Amino acid sequence: MTPDEMAGMTTSGGEAFLFWVLAPLMVLAALGLLFVRRAVHAALCVVFVMVSLAIMYIASSAPFLGVVQVVVYTGAVMMLFLFVLMLVGVDASDSLTETIRGQRWIGLLLGLGLAIVLIGVVSQATFRAGAPPTEDQVANPVGLARILFGDYVLAMETVGVLLVTAAMGALMLTHRRRLEPKRTQRYVAEQRVKALAEGGTLTPLPAPGVYAQSNAMDTPALGPDGRPLEHSVSRVLRIRGQEKAAPATLVETSPVATSSSVEQTAIEPAGEVSPVWGTGRDGGEDS
């Protein structure tokens, strides 16, 4: 090896330091992928390896490759993995039973094969000296673009077409024919206004009540007059007969407010109703 070639191969002090800090951490994270219990932790280990790898690329004068590694792999691919893993939830533990018979042995065998191939390739490799940067050298992305869209343009376009085809295939597989007209927001609004003449409401129905003694859903809310609003409870619960009475204090002290007469009294003018609210309060204080 000539001295010139040697000069191309040596690394600067900063780069060597970076390598010896990052490399052990990367190996640890890669091992973590094998040994951590939770799937999300394993995904995080992969993210760490990917980002560290990107830093290594940048340190080796390949800023475009490094940044694209983060954008594409960490930002998109791993994020989609995480998206699926997340839906499993924090508490879920992985099943350790074999779903395919003998999958451990097959996995071990394939891993061994890969290890042999990798060791073979690495040991056979000869390190060519990198040429030192020259004055007229083009910037990294420009050089890459000239290679990809000049020398390898056909391969690039073929891969592009393949990817688009795959995306179209995925769309086709998940596509479903619409069997009925779409219920647009305008349509729903118009239907509501039409229903107004037949006693419908424009606004959403009142929400069920939350009180100290009972917890919502099956308990009617109280109207401004202090009477329970029966239609605040889900219709299904009412048909099933699972509706509960309004809070005890008010039901006891205002005997008028039985479930059968609620709806009628609720739409009566406020003047007639307000005395009930008054008696309800007074009765509560007396008892």
Added chain:
Amino acid sequence: MNGVILAAAEGGVAADFSAEPILASVVKAVLIVVFLLTSVLFAIWFERKVVAKMQLRPGPNWHGPKGMLQSLADAMKLLLKEDVNVTRADRVVYLLAPMLSVSAALLVFAVIPFGPSVTIPFTDFSTPAQLTDFPVAVLYILAAASVGVYGIVLGGWSSGSTYPLLGAVRSTAQVISYELAMGLSLVSVFIMAGSMSTSQIVNSQTQVWWFIPLAPAFVVYIISMVGETNRLPFDLPEAEGELVSGYMTEYSSMKFAWFFLAEYINMLNVSAVAVTLFFGGWRAPVPDGFLGDALNTGWLPIVWFVVKVWAVMFFFVWVRGTLLRLRYDQFMVLGWKMLIPVALGWVVVLGGVQWALTIAELPRSTFFYLAAGVVVLVLIPMLFWPEKRRKAEPAEPETIDAFADGYPVPPLPGQKLPASERFGKEVAGSDR
């Protein structure tokens, strides 16, 4: 490592970092962090005050002059609050998430040019008003943003609670779809500037700021920028009315403050990117060569830059004070069926025009006249276009017996199933 990056970066970068001592880089990094932190304190006050003015109320006006110390007091309160940890949380990830959010947010300003080369007073040392720059600086910004999403996603997942998880899932879908549109809108700037380095992009805007010739890409960027930062009307991951506050529901005290900080820094980030790529960066809003370029040299450009960033920040607040939150499906339709096709189509058109101009060897200004002509040609017929007739009401669907042939079949278009037995049934005992 610094030297290695710069060696690779010599081509395509306008700012010169070759004579940069490490001390200068460290000082710049510290200055950027200080700038960001004080800007966040100011931004919170600014937002509350502007929204208050829009809603005809005074806003914070008690602590300090015009209430300016309000956000400082709020920050102190957050620092001193009890730090609650959720028992069911995944401890490590729960702590990691807010830190990840903040550190990713802090990365972006490293490549934002505050100004051209400045000379330090009382010395003859001059340096670019920018921490660093390299040929793929804008892609680096996108990379930092995509790492920042991990904070939101992991925070939502590790809380072990329903609303945060829903917020995190929404956020993932949102950021992935809006980042695509954002990236595509940035591509047209790369085509025009011929570079992805921020200082070179600013240098390419001496004649015209890119938001005029690249108006479609600019509009797409502005919309996706709001989506990317989870701000109203796209604040679906937080959505106080639906998800309490989404991914940060289970966070309190300083851990919550980290998320809060990251959100505001991200606002500053996307504003700074908008300014750098579309509003001429640190360039003064005057024609090229005005007063012998005195407004574009020395320390003055930093003022222009900061003013422009705050103009975009004002836009953020204005949008928040004006628009309502979108429904989730409308939001996704906007992203996938409007923004991405428009951005993609625009890149194709721009690429074609650029190629044609190169072939015909015409100056680039021809393109602007061409674009203006096309816009006028499209607008004139639109003025005289007859109004669309309202579609007739769809015919009442026919009720079918789904079990007619012995096994259930779904209704075809124009058919419907008979109403369920429970439909319209009244409550037993009710005399309504």
